[in-house]
Amino acid sequence: MQQLTDEEVMLKYKQGLGEAMDELVRRYKNPLYHFAYRISQDALLAEDSVQEVFLRVHEARHIYIPSGKFSTWIFSICHNLMISQLRKKKWCLPWPTKNDESGELVEFASPDPSPRDVVENKEMVEILKNCIQGLSFLQKEALILREFHSLDYKEIAVILNKPLSTVKTLIHRARAALKDKMLVYLQEDGHV
Amino acid sequence: MFNRHVSENLSSYLDNELSDKERLEVELHLKTCEACAKELSQLKNLSLKLKAWPVPELRAGFEGVVRDKIVRQEIERGRVPMDKKTLKVLIPSGVLAGILLLVFVNAAVTRGIQGRMRESADYIGEQFSPQIVESYKNEALSFGFASGNQRMANRKAMRLAKAKVRDNKVYEKSFSTSQYEPYYSQQSMTESQSARLNEGMGFGGIAHKKTISQLAVVGASADKAMSRLESDTLSINNEAVNEESSGDGTIIVVQPSLPATGIGDMIIRTAEVRLEVADAKQAYAKVNLVCKDFGGYVTASNFLEDAMSHIILRIPKDKFTEALDKLGGLGKVENISSNSQDVHQQYANLKTELDTVMVVYNKMVEALKKKQATIPDVVRLESQLNPVLSRIEGLKNALESLNNSVSFTTITVYFHESELSTNALKKGIRFIQESLIVAGLNLIRIVSRAIPLLVIFLFYFVLAIPIILVAKYMYRKYFIKK
Numbered sequence: 045m046q047q048l049t050d051e052e053v054m055l056k057y058k059q060g061l062g063e064a065m066d067e068l069v070r071r072y073k074n075p076l077y078h079f080a081y082r083i084s085q086d087a088l089l090a091e092d093s094v095q096e097v098f099l100r101v102h103e104a105r106h107i108y109i110p111s112g113k114f115s116t117w118i119f120s121i122c123h124n125l126m127i128s129q130l131r132k133k134k135w136c137l138p139w140p141t142k143n144d145e146s147g148e149l150v151e152f153a154s155p156d157p158s159p160r161d162v163v164e165n166k167e168m169v170e171i172l173k174n175c176i177q178g179l180s181f182l183q184k185e186a187l188i189l190r191e192f193h194s195l196d197y198k199e200i201a202v203i204l205n206k207p208l209s210t211v212k213t214l215i216h217r218a219r220a221a222l223k224d225k226m227l228v229y230l231q232e233d234g235h236v
Numbered sequence: 237m238f239n240r241h242v243s244e245n246l247s248s249y250l251d252n253e254l255s256d257k258e259r260l261e262v263e264l265h266l267k268t269c270e271a272c273a274k275e276l277s278q279l280k281n282l283s284l285k286l287k288a289w290p291v292p293e294l295r296a297g298f299e300g301v302v303r304d305k306i307v308r309q310e311i312e313r314g315r316v317p318m319d320k321k322t323l324k325v326l327i328p329s330g331v332l333a334g335i336l337l338l339v340f341v342n343a344a345v346t347r348g349i350q351g352r353m354r355e356s357a358d359y360i361g362e363q364f365s366p367q368i369v370e371s372y373k374n375e376a377l378s379f380g381f382a383s384g385n386q387r388m389a390n391r392k393a394m395r396l397a398k399a400k401v402r403d404n405k406v407y408e409k410s411f412s413t414s415q416y417e418p419y420y421s422q423q424s425m426t427e428s429q430s431a432r433l434n435e436g437m438g439f440g441g442i443a444h445k446k447t448i449s450q451l452a453v454v455g456a457s458a459d460k461a462m463s464r465l466e467s468d469t470l471s472i473n474n475e476a477v478n479e480e481s482s483g484d485g486t487i488i489v490v491q492p493s494l495p496a497t498g499i500g501d502m503i504i505r506t507a508e509v510r511l512e513v514a515d516a517k518q519a520y521a522k523v524n525l526v527c528k529d530f531g532g533y534v535t536a537s538n539f540l541e542d543a544m545s546h547i548i549l550r551i552p553k554d555k556f557t558e559a560l561d562k563l564g565g566l567g568k569v570e571n572i573s574s575n576s577q578d579v580h581q582q583y584a585n586l587k588t589e590l591d592t593v594m595v596v597y598n599k600m601v602e603a604l605k606k607k608q609a610t611i612p613d614v615v616r617l618e619s620q621l622n623p624v625l626s627r628i629e630g631l632k633n634a635l636e637s638l639n640n641s642v643s644f645t646t647i648t649v650y651f652h653e654s655e656l657s658t659n660a661l662k663k664g665i666r667f668i669q670e671s672l673i674v675a676g677l678n679l680i681r682i683v684s685r686a687i688p689l690l691v692i693f694l695f696y697f698v699l700a701i702p703i704i705l706v707a708k709y710m711y712r713k714y715f716i717k718k
Contacts, residue, residue, distance in 0.1 A: 066303070069299045073298055
């Protein structure tokens with residue numbers, strides 16, 4: 045089972061092999077959990093979301109067709125689930141709209157820029173999390189998928205159901221926004 | 237061209253998402269542009285900073301949790317949809333269909349029963365006028381239903397009326413084409429015969445009050461009695477009119493002939509027999525045959541297929557006991573009673589009076605013979621003789637009637653079918669068969685009437701399917717998920 049590709053394992057599960065789901069869970073529980081956690085920044089919600097993703101995989105096993113990469117398919121499921129949960133929870137985040145790629149970033153509470161107050165890495169991470177929280181939903185998703193999951197732009201485009209150019213723009217603007225907000229910390233490390 | 241900043245492509249360059257041409261251009265620009273190189277360095281540093289973002293570990297046993305959730309969902313999938321179908325679709329649909337079916341069946345059955353009752357009422361109405369039904373109703377009340385139960389009295393009246401209709405049918409059939417036709421056709425009697433009989437002896441006085449069918453039965457005995465009466469009358473006329481010849485002329489003197497008045501056993505016997513028989517129609521025929529075999533005759537009868545019938549027989553007195561035994565063997569004897577009336581004194585008185593009148597008569601005749609009377613005297617004497625002669629005739633008839641009552645005993649036979657007789661079983665089976673046929677026809681009628689309504693119901697049910705699906709979706713969304 046471990047030698048099989050994701051698509052083959054999923055086909056096994058489609059055929060009724062229950063162990064295949066265990067293998068899929070083993071392979072994707074952490075990537076999906078990390079993705080959901082970084083999006084929601086809520087461990088319990090992220091865990092529930094991952095469980096729900098696997099339930100949706102189970103429900104959709106009969107209609108699964110290995111036309112693309114399994115990872116792309118399961119991340120797209122997670123993406124749709126996160127959107128629905130965001131709408132349900134009414135998070136205080138900007139809704140993904142068509143104007144997301146227009147570059148109008150949302151103002152968020154910037155941490156105290158004084159480098160003296162941010163001396164520890166933990167604090168820097170908190171600041172980084174707050175900065176990411178200030179990004180639009182699609183920018184955040186695209187950046188996380190790229191930075192933490194090493195997915196290429198085409199896969200991200202499939203997951204987000206957006207054109208490739210849009211994905212490229214989303215990632216560029218997300219990085220630019222973060223860079224501007226964290227410019228002090230980046231210079232402090234001597235990378236100026 | 238190389239002097240233009242490439243900051244927009246730096247992110248893609250960092251992710252290795254540029255084409256070869258774009259990559260070459262960016263690399264050439266970075267060699268000459270310090271600002272873009274600095275920005276690229278900051279982007280790389282940002283990526284490093286992002287990698288430092290820690291993520292908490294998933295709790296142990298996550299796979300088991302997922303597996304349990306899947307199993308639970310499968311259980312819910314197997315149970316909840318069935319419950320939903322049962323609760324939201326099947327039960328309301330079934331209840332609705334059941335209510336509609338009950339309404340239609342009730343309406344159809346009620347209509348069918350009303351139709352049958354109307355047909356029965358029309359049939360009875362054709363046979364009987366309301367006055368006749370009312371008379372039967374009064375009769376039913378007099379039978380013991382006079383306790384105020386008008387409904388039972390009505391039912392009894394209807395049953396009597398129906399029995400009367402069947403009774404008439406049986407007689408009509410018997411006297412027309414049935415197997416009993418040869419027997420009864422010999423006993424048929426015309427109204428003129430009835431009138432002659434009534435005029436002659438007063439014997440069939442009640443006969444002309446019966447129906448024609450009953451007259452036919454009574455005619456069997458009436459014919460015999462009438463023939464006997466006619467022969468007696470002829471004998472009286474032949475014997476009584478004597479031609480007395482004298483030397484001067486012919487004097488006609490009516491000489492009555494006296495009946496045989498040997499005083500012996502002058503007792504009038506009557507008996508009543510109640511029988512329970514298997515087949516009332518066969519019993520009726522057998523009673524008639526017994527009567528014929530013993531040389532008797534039937535004076536009256538009333539045959540009812542579903543009720544108590546009776547026949548009044550006149551049997552010669554010497555056959556009385558034997559006839560009772562024979563009649564008792566026709567069925568299960570419920571009761572036998574007999575009665576005797578001694579008319580010896582009455583008979584003796586009549587005979588004495590007749591003898592006295594005859595003495596007077598004889599003396600008047602002697603005087604008429606001895607006296608050489610003139611024609612006017614003869615006419616006067618004869619006119620005085622007439623009342624005496626009439627009195628003699630009256631006494632003679634009374635003696636004859638008494639003789640007849642003594643010489644022929646009267647036996648009244650009552651009979652009815654037993655409740656568990658073969659005939660009753662046949663009737664019950666026939667009734668069940670007819671009821672089943674009627675029920676089948678009603679069912680076909682109901683189904684034929686219900687089909688269009690079922691089609692309409694299915695039509696609306698199909699229209700309701702989207703509503704049911706929406707309800708199902710809402711149910712799953714707001715109840716199952718939670």
